[in-house]
Amino acid sequence: MRVMTEILEGPTAIATGVDRLTNGQLVAFPTETVYGLGADALDGDAVAKVFALKGRPATNPLIVHVSGIRMAKTVVAQWTQEAELIAKAYWPGPVTIVLAKADCVPGIVCANGDTVAVRCPAHPCALALIEAFGKPIVGPSANPSGRISPTTPEHVADGFGDADLIVIDGGHCRAGIESTVVDLTGEVPKVLRPGIVGAYAIGETLGKPVECVTQQAEGSVARSPGIVGSHYQPKTPTRLVSTESLASVDESVVLIAWSIDTHPANGSLISMPSELGAYASAIYRALHDADKVGGEEIWIEEPMDGSSTKDQAIRAAIMERLGRATHG
Template identity: 35%
Template structure:
């Protein structure tokens, strides 16, 4: 069923909150990517998220709140370290997995006894959530499997006519989805890398385990404990091959194997190597933060071309490079070669 998607300015907080209160779907800006939001306490509204995205039902959602004060409303046995992390990284690109309270519907958690909680670093979205008076369940605002949107225009490509409204809050500053850490296990476990790095988590928590799904494909019989763990995400229409190794080695490997009708995602300094082919730079090799901001734009860019295959250079896994590598590897279905 098609609906008219209203476009709201950042100052139209009350109008955005009204969409959520009446059970509608609202595109919301965050610092990571644009989200597809609904009242997280309304199972029917949450079901509309899955329908609009074509999202698998066993893929849990994250609840977005305006401050750490809201944690006790929806989470049981909140450990002290959750407030320590919130004090350090909220508002910001960090989602914490905590024990849920019965008020949180099964549709949000995919039947799990835990729920992901996040306070986004976007003043407009926090104001809308506070005005709505309910937590907002929100995955990324793309059709399931496509690259995540980092602008309102990106989101409207996928969602115009499927959602009630969208708030244009400008481009996203981080560009990859939030880090997800599970605080219900010992040691805490990194389920998805993002804008808060593994190194930053370790500085607060000490030992942090890295879930195997960060670096490999989950099996069909495995159940994801957080969004983005199991399914082929972030994928453009053409197949992707990720090339790992020192930047110059990876660049030469791609140059040797590049065929007619193929495109390249590469670090900016290597663009001249691929003259005559569609190329999308994602920033300098030594600037993983810029790569994070541009990686989804690069993947989306190739959907506007007729390339048959995409080669992608991959940063090393230090800092936010781990998140960029994870998104590229998922876009490739973990089809990775070593230069």
């Protein structure tokens, strides 16, 4: 009998998810950022299935999802005052904290490093699943490694259609891009991966400057996912272009754009909102849709500039994702 990914919703989905997690199986679940591929974070064999299904390099660590501060304290060696400030300000929400890991966390979760990335997601289905399971859950994006992150259950099913997997349907992910990752292990806090919560906001919360370090030092162990090489890529060759470049497009190119209402060469156009928060929420879905058109290329119009500090942070996070989506 052929196995198929199954999309479930409601209380039955949570109960089925808990049963699968308890038995070392995988569950895709919604968060406010993207859908995650969940497994028991304290079971190394279960976590290995996540890497195998995604085709994910073992050097790319996972984020551990928790129900709150109390559970977070069980997976770190020491819960610091800075961690308390960040968690109280942004949890549940799209900020991940990196701290020294507790011994109970398998090395496979952390790329065999000495730190762990932890966050509490702001989605009722994710929180219900973690709370019902009673233990932390790893949750990298529920897609084949390197491909576009999923923001709907259908995106997950498209990526893993013949896998032994259930997807808990929580609708479209409202934030739409992955969390900000902040490393609190050193004297100076470091943003390792940008997100919709910017470094300036993190610094305001901590009352001290925050450094942005989004490139991994050569030979070092990664402390955050998504910081090495290409990610978020469609199968169709993809380019990031300026608004001025749109006039030179031909019919074979699928456009993802916010500043025009029609394709200049009567090809396929996927319209984007100009407001940056809405753009972030929509960009992965737009990439999925564009990839299905079958054009020769996808062109993505750069998002508009942000006027506020908040919008500038969101734009920086979007541009980081689009830079990796069009890399190489």
